Amino acid sequence: MTPFTYRSGALHVEEVPIARIAAEVGTPVYCYSAAALRRQWRLFADAFADMPVTICYSLKANSNLSVIKIFAELGAGVDVVSEGELRRALKVGVPPSRIVFSGVGKTRAEMRHALEAGILQFNVESEPELEALNAEAAALGVLAPVALRINPGIDAKTHAKIATGKAEAKFGIPWERAEAVYAQASALAHIRPVGLDIHIGSQLTDLSPFAAAFQRIVELARKLRTAGYEVPRLDLGGGLGISYRDEVPPELMAYAEIVRRSTSDLGCEIVLEPGRALVGNAGILVSEVLYVKTGATKTFVIVDAAMNDLIRPSFYEAYHGVMPVAAADGAAPPTRVDFVGPVCETGDVLASDRLTPPLAAGDLVAFLSAGAYGAVMASTYNTRPLVPEVLVDGARFAVIRRRPSYDELLAIESLPDWLGGPGG
Numbered sequence: 333m334t335p336f337t338y339r340s341g342a343l344h345v346e347e348v349p350i351a352r353i354a355a356e357v358g359t360p361v362y363c364y365s366a367a368a369l370r371r372q373w374r375l376f377a378d379a380f381a382d383m384p385v386t387i388c389y390s391l392k393a394n395s396n397l398s399v400i401k402i403f404a405e406l407g408a409g410v411d412v413v414s415e416g417e418l419r420r421a422l423k424v425g426v427p428p429s430r431i432v433f434s435g436v437g438k439t440r441a442e443m444r445h446a447l448e449a450g451i452l453q454f455n456v457e458s459e460p461e462l463e464a465l466n467a468e469a470a471a472l473g474v475l476a477p478v479a480l481r482i483n484p485g486i487d488a489k490t491h492a493k494i495a496t497g498k499a500e501a502k503f504g505i506p507w508e509r510a511e512a513v514y515a516q517a518s519a520l521a522h523i524r525p526v527g528l529d530i531h532i533g534s535q536l537t538d539l540s541p542f543a544a545a546f547q548r549i550v551e552l553a554r555k556l557r558t559a560g561y562e563v564p565r566l567d568l569g570g571g572l573g574i575s576y577r578d579e580v581p582p583e584l585m586a587y588a589e590i591v592r593r594s595t596s597d598l599g600c601e602i603v604l605e606p607g608r609a610l611v612g613n614a615g616i617l618v619s620e621v622l623y624v625k626t627g628a629t630k631t632f633v634i635v636d637a638a639m640n641d642l643i644r645p646s647f648y649e650a651y652h653g654v655m656p657v658a659a660a661d662g663a664a665p666p667t668r669v670d671f672v673g674p675v676c677e678t679g680d681v682l683a684s685d686r687l688t689p690p691l692a693a694g695d696l697v698a699f700l701s702a703g704a705y706g707a708v709m710a711s712t713y714n715t716r717p718l719v720p721e722v723l724v725d726g727a728r729f730a731v732i733r734r735r736p737s738y739d740e741l742l743a744i745e746s747l748p749d750w751l752g753g754p755g756g
């Protein structure tokens with residue numbers, strides 16, 4: 333089921349015509365469907381309803397405050413990877429008892445902020461990080477709850493830039509050292525070890541790497557229990573893929589069944605950190621056609637969105653479907669085109685080699701499956717203002733991140749006095 337459908341020839345998000353949003357907010361603009369976000373959350377939560385699972389939405393996929401708030405209202409926890417994300421979660425009322433803090437390079441300031449908030453768990457990725465966290469917890473007179481992130485040495489068979497579970501990746505404590513580091517954590521006065529954590533990669537469309545990784549971490553938990561440690565919790569990370577094109581991601585029920593089968597006899601709490609699977613197909617990027625240019629060998633549809641707004645195609649060779657906002661009338665035959673942006677890079681291609689009905693300047697197009705790792709990865713490269721975001725909920729819509737003005741964009745820069753700036 334998709335919330336992006338044609339009604340009387342006009343593409344809508346739920347009940348709102350996209351052309352209306354474009355007219356009021358301008359383009360490029362991200363549009364999210366609240367119904368799709370809620371539906372995806374419920375599907376995920378239902379799949380795990382009979383297990384002691386805390387679902388911690390991985391904020392980095394889409395950290396807009398309204399998106400977090402929608403999930404928080406449904407009872408979600410969150411997985412954060414920075415103080416900024418932690419502040420977002422706390423701002424919209426996510427209880428600290430449902431917040432886990434991941435990431436290979438937490439600063440001391442970030443640790444303090446999270447310790448003061450009283451979060452559920454730090455996912456710690458190295459011995460030096462463990463020592464630093466122990467010191468910060470000691471200074472505050474508190475205990476830091478820690479799950480050790482283990483690198484299981486498993487190839488998630490996904491794009492190289494988003495495979496995190498291989499032995500050579502920067503992530504996690506090497507499998508071979510896991511028991512020793514758990515013992516070290518237990519010996520530190522201000523660390524309370526609460527279990528183990530893995531996250532092997534993103535956009536996984538096959539269950540077998542999950543099964544292999546879960547098996548490894550469960551085996552490790554058993555060993556630790558035999559050695560006398562409690563190991564009350566396992567955090568199994570995120571990574572479940574979505575369909576961008578013709579991928580067939582695992583059914584949620586099948587994924588849940590692997591979790592159940594792998595962990596049932598341990599009787600421990602489970603944390604999951606889905607990101608993309610909750611938001612990816614709930615968002616689109618809407619853009620206006622500026623020019624249609626006939627090149628020497630190709631036709632280019634030059635749109636007003638660019639790689640700075642949606643970097644996935646140029647960064648990960650990712651595929652995003654494209655739909656014209658006004659339905660094709662079927663009279664003219666489709667043509668083969670590349671959708672490109674205005675940024676001065678040859679890599680600024682949003683979609684290549686697509687069959688599309690004839691398009692002309694002023695037409696609107698929607699890049700699909702842009703709800704995850706879209707707006708959050710946007711930049712102001714080429715001094716293009718940060719792309720705005722809109723939330724649609726039934727017949728309502730609201731701007732949930734506005735487009736900054738050029739004055740705002742330039743306001744954070746200043747000239748030193750020796751170049752004619754103020755002061756000196």
Ligand SMILES: *Cc1c(COP(=O)(O)O)cnc(C)c1O
Nearest residue numbers: 390434534570571605606607608
């Ligand atoms: C990015 C990330 C996730 C979420 O990954 P998805 O593929 O979006 O589900 C979960 N956990 C950690 C530690 C991450 O870095």
